[in-house]
Amino acid sequence: MPDSGKTLKDVAESLGISIATASRALAGQERISLETRRKVVQAADRIGYVPNRAARALVSGQTGFVGLVLPTRGHGFEDPFLGEFVTGLGAGLSEHGSDLFLTAVPPGESELSVVEHLVRDGRADGLVLARVTEEDPRVNFLMQRSFPFVAHGRILKTEAGYNWLDTDGRTAFIEAFDLLYAHGHRHFALVTISEPMTFRRQRLDGLNEAIARTDDPTVRLAVAASPRFDRETRAKEIQRLLTAADRPTAILTLFDGLAITVLQEAARLGLRVPEDISVIGFDNIPTAEHVPPGLTTFDTGIHDSAQEMAGMLMRSLSGHSSKPETRLVHPRLVLRGSHGPAPKN
Amino acid sequence: MPDSGKTLKDVAESLGISIATASRALAGQERISLETRRKVVQAADRIGYVPNRAARALVSGQTGFVGLVLPTRGHGFEDPFLGEFVTGLGAGLSEHGSDLFLTAVPPGESELSVVEHLVRDGRADGLVLARVTEEDPRVNFLMQRSFPFVAHGRILKTEAGYNWLDTDGRTAFIEAFDLLYAHGHRHFALVTISEPMTFRRQRLDGLNEAIARTDDPTVRLAVAASPRFDRETRAKEIQRLLTAADRPTAILTLFDGLAITVLQEAARLGLRVPEDISVIGFDNIPTAEHVPPGLTTFDTGIHDSAQEMAGMLMRSLSGHSSKPETRLVHPRLVLRGSHGPAPKN
DNA sequence: ACACCATGCGCAAACGTTTGCATAACTGTG
DNA sequence: CACAGTTATGCAAACGTTTGCGCATGGTGT
Numbered sequence: 239m240p241d242s243g244k245t246l247k248d249v250a251e252s253l254g255i256s257i258a259t260a261s262r263a264l265a266g267q268e269r270i271s272l273e274t275r276r277k278v279v280q281a282a283d284r285i286g287y288v289p290n291r292a293a294r295a296l297v298s299g300q301t302g303f304v305g306l307v308l309p310t311r312g313h314g315f316e317d318p319f320l321g322e323f324v325t326g327l328g329a330g331l332s333e334h335g336s337d338l339f340l341t342a343v344p345p346g347e348s349e350l351s352v353v354e355h356l357v358r359d360g361r362a363d364g365l366v367l368a369r370v371t372e373e374d375p376r377v378n379f380l381m382q383r384s385f386p387f388v389a390h391g392r393i394l395k396t397e398a399g400y401n402w403l404d405t406d407g408r409t410a411f412i413e414a415f416d417l418l419y420a421h422g423h424r425h426f427a428l429v430t431i432s433e434p435m436t437f438r439r440q441r442l443d444g445l446n447e448a449i450a451r452t453d454d455p456t457v458r459l460a461v462a463a464s465p466r467f468d469r470e471t472r473a474k475e476i477q478r479l480l481t482a483a484d485r486p487t488a489i490l491t492l493f494d495g496l497a498i499t500v501l502q503e504a505a506r507l508g509l510r511v512p513e514d515i516s517v518i519g520f521d522n523i524p525t526a527e528h529v530p531p532g533l534t535t536f537d538t539g540i541h542d543s544a545q546e547m548a549g550m551l552m553r554s555l556s557g558h559s560s561k562p563e564t565r566l567v568h569p570r571l572v573l574r575g576s577h578g579p580a581p582k583n
Numbered sequence: 584m585p586d587s588g589k590t591l592k593d594v595a596e597s598l599g600i601s602i603a604t605a606s607r608a609l610a611g612q613e614r615i616s617l618e619t620r621r622k623v624v625q626a627a628d629r630i631g632y633v634p635n636r637a638a639r640a641l642v643s644g645q646t647g648f649v650g651l652v653l654p655t656r657g658h659g660f661e662d663p664f665l666g667e668f669v670t671g672l673g674a675g676l677s678e679h680g681s682d683l684f685l686t687a688v689p690p691g692e693s694e695l696s697v698v699e700h701l702v703r704d705g706r707a708d709g710l711v712l713a714r715v716t717e718e719d720p721r722v723n724f725l726m727q728r729s730f731p732f733v734a735h736g737r738i739l740k741t742e743a744g745y746n747w748l749d750t751d752g753r754t755a756f757i758e759a760f761d762l763l764y765a766h767g768h769r770h771f772a773l774v775t776i777s778e779p780m781t782f783r784r785q786r787l788d789g790l791n792e793a794i795a796r797t798d799d800p801t802v803r804l805a806v807a808a809s810p811r812f813d814r815e816t817r818a819k820e821i822q823r824l825l826t827a828a829d830r831p832t833a834i835l836t837l838f839d840g841l842a843i844t845v846l847q848e849a850a851r852l853g854l855r856v857p858e859d860i861s862v863i864g865f866d867n868i869p870t871a872e873h874v875p876p877g878l879t880t881f882d883t884g885i886h887d888s889a890q891e892m893a894g895m896l897m898r899s900l901s902g903h904s905s906k907p908e909t910r911l912v913h914p915r916l917v918l919r920g921s922h923g924p925a926p927k928n
Numbered sequence: 929a930c931a932c933c934a935t936g937c938g939c940a941a942a943c944g945t946t947t948g949c950a951t952a953a954c955t956g957t958g
Numbered sequence: 959c960a961c962a963g964t965t966a967t968g969c970a971a972a973c974g975t976t977t978g979c980g981c982a983t984g985g986t987g988t
Contacts, residue, residue, distance in 0.1 A: 244703070245974060256938045261976060268977090271936060288703035292640035293974035296943045301637065303684065308673055318869070321666030324685065328653055332687035337706075339648065339684035340669065342677035358589070358633035360944095361682075498873060524663070528843060529873040590944060601968045606946060613947090616966060638944035641973045705974095 244287045305362035318523040326541040330548025388551040403565045408444035415448035418488040422580035427460040427486035494519035512578030532574030650707035663868040671886040675893025733896040748910045756789035763833040767925035772805040772831035839864035857923030877919030
């Protein structure tokens with residue numbers, strides 16, 4: 239309630255001019271004498287006038303806000319991803335004078351309904367979507383309403399038609415496989431999640447593609463999937479993998495969190511990394527550097543990606559380019575200690 | 584521009600009633616016949632009416648937004664702290680129907696000027712402050728304008744007078760010291776930062792208090808400080824500490840990031856942890872669990888704290904309690920492998 | 929001298945709500 | 959049946975801005 243309340247009216251009155259003139263003078267574009275413009279700017283500065291966002295939004299339809307919908311996944315970020323992502327976006331948006339707002343999805347509700355609500359109440363000029371699923375209803379909804387947005391990740395069907403930036407998990411997994419294959423590994427495993435996230439499919443595709451390309455019938459692949467945030471079954475699945483009679487020697491994982499669990503379970507079972515098994519992660523979270531023997535993984539440069547996404551969205555907001563932009567980012571392989579030659583036996 | 588645009592007027596017209604009546608029916612408080620209320624709610628639902636935030640904000644002065652000012656500290660979160668903090672706030676605010684927005688501080692500008700601007704343009708109903716410094720100008724500015732806010736951390740002078748939640752670093756450091764002292768350590772070091780953050784002072788005070796209380800003249804304390812985000816001089820300072828003739832056997836650090844650097848430098852110098860030196864961190868970041876030999880540290884429950892801060896702010900917004908709330912959270916000591924008995928010599 | 933145009937400014941409407949006040953309709957009482 | 963009291967509804971102002979339009983003013987061309 240402590241409305242500071244210096245309005246355009248105050249500025250105008252202090253100069254004996256009309257509100258309209260003051261508004262135009264500050265806008266800077268309209269036909270206004272240089273003289274008055276100078277005076278108005280000066281007066282505004284002296285009085286401490288700051289334009290009211292709500293009023294401006296009401297008439298212009300532009301809020302200066304970009305929204306990000308966050309699932310409330312129990313406590314905090316299971317995903318270290320989000321921290322970098324949010325600051326990257328914030329940095330990118332601030333370059334264009336916009337702010338980022340987060341809205342948490344209440345436990346009961348669906349992400350889609352939250353997005354629908356957001357679009358309708360005019361809270362945001364544009365939206366950012368993270369964690370796109372294969373048939374993400376949010377993407378389809380926003381495209382249909384032609385509401386400006388940018389997504390991290392692709393849906394299956396349409397690769398264009400909207401602004402997206404994605405990590406090229408396919409080629410990354412090919413690279414990882416080739417590395418391990420070159421090290422003599424023939425018995426692989428993939429630790430993945432059960433949810434239908436597009437990146438899961440992409441990486442699996444890459445892996446299968448690489449395997450097919452070797453045309454080597456001795457190559458085998460086991461898969462262990464568990465719900466993304468279910469630590470318990472995750473650990474169980476990995477144990478199953480590591481204690482199987484035909485234990486794999488090379489383990490690819492969908493993201494570092496899974497790889498770290500693999501390292502832990504391996505340690506518990508007395509398996510040495512990388513002598514007995516090689517493990518490769520994805521994302522290069524901070525812990526990857528410190529968990530022994532150092533996790534070989536892919537750096538996705540998520541901060542910069544998010545910043546670029548902000549730019550994509552702002553461009554599509556300003557209406558300059560009506561064509562959607564798309565960008566595929568190639569992650570960088572970070573070699574550490576968790577991979578090595580296949581054990582001989 | 585794709586303004587969905589179902590307004591109150593649409594709802595009213597579809598029922599042949601006035602806008603005012605429709606508004607009141609949806610507000611739910613006013614004297615309205617149960618009959619019309621039912622009809623209006625139903626019509627609104629059918630049409631897909633969602634109240635326009637900007638218009639509502641303009642007249643009511645309430646935006647439904649709470650702001651958080653983020654320093655853009657190079658790339659991403661140097662601070663794992665912020666990730667948890669942001670989601671905690673988001674969760675807490677969503678319970679009350681508010682959203683959190685982040686505004687990054689542009690490189691040139693000061694945090695204070697951003698805050699001033701925020702307060703004036705009516706973007707937010709309230710503000711959240713993080714990383715409070717000893718004489719934080721933001722706190723003083725907001726108190727003086729009696730703008731609703733809640734801060735994580737205290738300024739030096741006033742401990743009441745505004746809503747704050749703080750981690751009790753003083754008693755935590757006493758606890759840490761006592762633990763190490765009981766293990767026979769007599770030669771201590773504190774690795775800290777150069778910035779005048781209040782929590783730095785609090786923890787140092789705690790440490791000095793604990794030392795004084797032993798009344799043991801053989802206890803010594805060395806201090807190594809470096810700029811918070813300057814990795815290089817940080818490493819140098821720590822090296823200096825570890826290679827000194829009278830190398831300390833127990834090292835307390837202001838936060839886990841510093842502790843991890845200590846562990847790294849110790850490893851590089853061939854020092855064993857905890858046999859040669861004990862190291863204790865603060866914050867219990869995810870990496871703490873995985874960095875060998877496991878970092879003994881304090882868990883601050885920052886997610887829950889942030890969520891509670893959201894509650895404090897919302898209460899002060901609703902004007903229920905005009906008195907500021909304050910809360911001191913005691914961090915929980917997490918025992919891992921990085922501390923042990925003092926080496927004999 | 930006239931018409932004409934460019935320039936600089938003001939008036940007032942509009943954006944979609946909320947809300948104080950007036951008014952209409954209804955209820956019960958004498 | 960009149961009156962007061964209650965209840966439900968409508969009218970219109972207000973929030974602070976932007977912007978289309980019109981109106982002066984003064985300069986330029988013929």
